[in-house]
Amino acid sequence: MEGDRLRILHCFRSPVGGIFRHVRDLVHQHAEQGHEIGIFCDSLTGGAHEEKLFEEIRPKLSLGLTRIPMRRAITPGDLLALHRSYRHFKQLKPDVLHSHGAKGGAYARIIGSLLRVSGLSVARLYCPHGGSIHYDPATLKGKLFFTLEGAMERLTDRLIFVSEYERKGYEDKIGMPHCATSLIYNGLSPAEYAPVATARDAADFLYIGMMRDLKGPDVFLDALAVLRQRSQKVTAHFVGDGPDKPRYVERIAALGLGDAVSVHAAMPARAAFAMARTVVVPSRAESMPYLVLEAIAAAKPVISTRVGGIPEIFGAMSGELVVPGSADALADAMQAMLHDQAAEQRALTLRDSVKERFSVDVMARDIMAAYRASL
Secondary structure (H helix, E strand, O other): EEOEOOEEEEEEEOOOOOHHHHHHHHHHHHHHOOOOEEEEEEEEOOOOOHHHHHHHHHOOOOOOEEEEEEOOOOHHHHHHHHHHHHHHHHHHOOOOEEEOOOOOHHHHHHHHHHHHOOOOEEEEEEEOOOHHHHHOOHHHHHHHHHHHHHHHHHOOEEEOOHHHHHHHHHHHHHHOOOOOOOOOOEOOOOHHHOOOOOOOEEEEEEEEEEHHHHOOOOHHHHHHHHHOOOOOOOOOEEEEOOHHHHHHHHHHHHHHOOOOOOOOOOOOOHHHHOOOEEEEEOOOOOOOHHHHHHHHHHOOOOEEEEEOOOHHHHHHHHHHOOOOOOOHHHHHHHHHOOOOOOHHHHHHHHHHHHHHEEEEEHHHHHHHHHHHHHH
């Protein structure tokens, strides 16, 4: 560590979605303050949209961008990858290893502990971002992951939670942390609180996000089918990429929604927001989703499920949230929104409330304080 300048390495698996957004924000903020930043992540996930995002932040990555195959499941290949990664980390000599998500957290904390044995001083911070906390403790898989998380805590200097929901979930399923903890909300930049104008030919609804069942795109499509059965003529945009996207495209055809749903590749959220009057977030599980924050900041009416930290975002308006996993309940909320004359005004009120509590400047400041407290 040279003076007040830190060498910070972010380690995570999948460079998509909220975790990648979170890391990019921290890279921008902390690089501007003169810190040296690097990224270590998976090479198997992400597409053209993510490659463009990497190119945007590459000039700020003075410690480089390193990508290796890092599969979601635990495999024998992880041992070889850990060995190679250890040598790379040792050459970088980071002051801070900030890991995100279960797989990235395992890599960074194991390697960070080995670096400490070798004589390097490195702080090991871990943010679950939901991750393994979403598992059911009654299942064998849940018990396995919670046992592993408990063991990994011994290699952790500080846990960072992005929502009270996440912190409580950790305590309930894994146990009271024995290391230091911080609760630091995700935040947006001032520019993101500018309203997004709705296009003249806008559709009724928008789904944007990862194409996997955890995010509920199948529930969104089923809700559209329910509305059609109720003789409601609706249109929608379906935006995003992911391993299950072909299955959802087939589902659109099977439900007879081909004339109502336009399918798109991943794109910037604000560009997608202009394409529809209402954003729908049908997730089965979340921690502190950026998408909800971004849609609210853009002054878009939002229909969302009551999961994870989303009630913490909605605050006094959390009573409007929908039970997860129910196409009928989601269809009811979407049908009501079609005839809601006060939706835009409520969206502005919610935006003003969120603006006071979710700031990228505050997020970056508090995380830097967590780094320094952990060194």
